[in-house]
Amino acid sequence: MERRCELCNALLKGTKGNHPSSCISKYTLVRTEYMCWLNHASVIKQYCAQSIGGLNIRGERKQQVIKLFKRIGEGDLEQVLNQFSSHERSEIIEFSVIELRRKIVSSLSQLSAPVRPKLVEIDIPTDITPEMASLLSEFKTLLTRRFEILIDKGHSRSPNYVYRSMIKPISFCQFLTQEGFVAWGQIGKTQLASYLDQKGTRLSNCLKRFIKYAETRKNPFKKAPQTKRKRGGSALIETPRPQIVSPNELTSFIKALKNTLPQEEYLFAWFVCKLGLTVKKTNDLTLADININESGRCVIKPAEVWVALPKEIEKTVVLLADMQNPLWRNLEPSVLIHFKLFAGVIESLNGYTSRVFQGKTKILRSSAIYAMMEMGHLDRVTLKKTIGVSMPTLAKLERLFSVDVHRKLDPEFIKLRNAHILGEKDES
Ligand SMILES: [Zn+2]
Incomplete structure (x- = not known):
C-alpha cells in the first residue's frame, strides 16, 4: 500500500509492513525528496507538522483535525481562527504543540472568539424497552445540561463526557430488556448483580448515578440536604468500606517516590498521595488554577x-507553569484555562498511574484524605472546599474512625486548622 505524507505529499515507506502516515512518524524510513512542513521556513508550518506527528486520535476525528492544521499552516493565523467554528477552535487548541497553542490562545483572546468543545453524540439503541429507553433519554438530557453548565462556568470536560457516561447505563438497560424486564419498578439488587457478573465488571460511578436517577428521578449530581443524608447509599447500591494504608505507610511511600521520580512526576504523585486530588483532577489542573498571592x-x-x-512543591509548580507559558503571571484566567499544568509532562496517563501507583491509585488517594482527617483537617466543608473531595467519599472515610470524630471536634480547633491549610490566611 502506498502512503503519502498528509502535509507534503511525499511518498513514504516504513519499517516491516508499517505504513506511516507522515514524514514525522517514527516508523518512516524512506521518503522521497520533498520539502515537508517539518523543515519549512515558516515556524507555524513546523508547529503544525509537529502537532500532527503527535496526534493520539484515530479515524474521522483525526482526519478532521489534520484538515484544521492544514488550514492553519496555509493561511493567516488570525483569519483562519476567525473562520473556525467554536468547536474547531477547541480541537486545534487541544492538539497543538505547546508553542503553537500559545500563539493560538493569544490570538483568540484578542479576537475574543468563543471556544467550546462539541459533544460527541450517542443514540439510544432501539433494542431497549420503551420505558427504559425514555428513562435513558431523560438521563442523557440531564447529562447534556450538566455538560453545558460546567463549560459555561469555565470547567473543562471532555467532548466524550455524555457519550462515556451513557455507555454503561445503555448496556445495563439492554441487558434488562433481554432478560424480559419492561419497567424499572421490577429491577432490584439481583438484576444488578447478575448484570455485573455477566459482564465481569464492577459497579462504575456512571452506572451508580443512572441507578440513583432511575430510583429517585432526581438529579444525581445535586447534593441532598445534609440533615437527610443516609449513610449507606441507596437501596440498590451498597457502599463497601474504603481501603486505605496507614498515614505512616503513606509517608514512606511518598518518600520513596521522591527519591526515584523526576521532580515533575513526583509533583503529580504528591497531588494525589498527599493533597488527595484525583488523577483526573490533577491531570486537568490548568494555569488558571494557580496564582501568586x-x-x-x-x-x-x-x-x-x-x-x-x-516550598519545594511550589518550586516545581512554578517551573512547570513557566514551561507551559512564561507569561502566565500576567494573563487572564480565560487564557490560562487552555494551558494544562502537566501538558507534555506525563506522556501516557495510564502508563504513569500503573507504573507509579501500581493499580493502587484509589487507595492512595483515600489514604491521603484519611491522613488529613487524622491530622485534624476534619471538617467536611473545609476538605470539600480545599481539595474538592465529595461528601459521600468523606462520609465513607469517616466510617473508618471508630468514633464519629466529626461531631466531637471543637469548632475553634477547626478554625485553626483551616487557617493552616488555606493559602490566603497562611500569611496574615
Ligand atoms: Zn511530509
Missing part, C-alpha cells in the same frame, strides 16, 4: 479556595 507565594486552587504549598 500577596506574599509572593505560589498558591493553587484545586476546588474553591486557594491552598498554600510547601
Whole structure:
C-alpha cells in the first residue's frame, strides 16, 4: 500500500509492513525528496507538522483535525481562527504543540472568539424497552445540561463526557430488556448483580448515578440536604468500606517516590498521595488554577479556595507553569484555562498511574484524605472546599474512625486548622 505524507505529499515507506502516515512518524524510513512542513521556513508550518506527528486520535476525528492544521499552516493565523467554528477552535487548541497553542490562545483572546468543545453524540439503541429507553433519554438530557453548565462556568470536560457516561447505563438497560424486564419498578439488587457478573465488571460511578436517577428521578449530581443524608447509599447500591494504608505507610511511600521520580512526576504523585486530588483532577489542573498571592507565594486552587504549598512543591509548580507559558503571571484566567499544568509532562496517563501507583491509585488517594482527617483537617466543608473531595467519599472515610470524630471536634480547633491549610490566611 502506498502512503503519502498528509502535509507534503511525499511518498513514504516504513519499517516491516508499517505504513506511516507522515514524514514525522517514527516508523518512516524512506521518503522521497520533498520539502515537508517539518523543515519549512515558516515556524507555524513546523508547529503544525509537529502537532500532527503527535496526534493520539484515530479515524474521522483525526482526519478532521489534520484538515484544521492544514488550514492553519496555509493561511493567516488570525483569519483562519476567525473562520473556525467554536468547536474547531477547541480541537486545534487541544492538539497543538505547546508553542503553537500559545500563539493560538493569544490570538483568540484578542479576537475574543468563543471556544467550546462539541459533544460527541450517542443514540439510544432501539433494542431497549420503551420505558427504559425514555428513562435513558431523560438521563442523557440531564447529562447534556450538566455538560453545558460546567463549560459555561469555565470547567473543562471532555467532548466524550455524555457519550462515556451513557455507555454503561445503555448496556445495563439492554441487558434488562433481554432478560424480559419492561419497567424499572421490577429491577432490584439481583438484576444488578447478575448484570455485573455477566459482564465481569464492577459497579462504575456512571452506572451508580443512572441507578440513583432511575430510583429517585432526581438529579444525581445535586447534593441532598445534609440533615437527610443516609449513610449507606441507596437501596440498590451498597457502599463497601474504603481501603486505605496507614498515614505512616503513606509517608514512606511518598518518600520513596521522591527519591526515584523526576521532580515533575513526583509533583503529580504528591497531588494525589498527599493533597488527595484525583488523577483526573490533577491531570486537568490548568494555569488558571494557580496564582501568586500577596506574599509572593505560589498558591493553587484545586476546588474553591486557594491552598498554600510547601516550598519545594511550589518550586516545581512554578517551573512547570513557566514551561507551559512564561507569561502566565500576567494573563487572564480565560487564557490560562487552555494551558494544562502537566501538558507534555506525563506522556501516557495510564502508563504513569500503573507504573507509579501500581493499580493502587484509589487507595492512595483515600489514604491521603484519611491522613488529613487524622491530622485534624476534619471538617467536611473545609476538605470539600480545599481539595474538592465529595461528601459521600468523606462520609465513607469517616466510617473508618471508630468514633464519629466529626461531631466531637471543637469548632475553634477547626478554625485553626483551616487557617493552616488555606493559602490566603497562611500569611496574615
Ligand atoms: Zn511530509
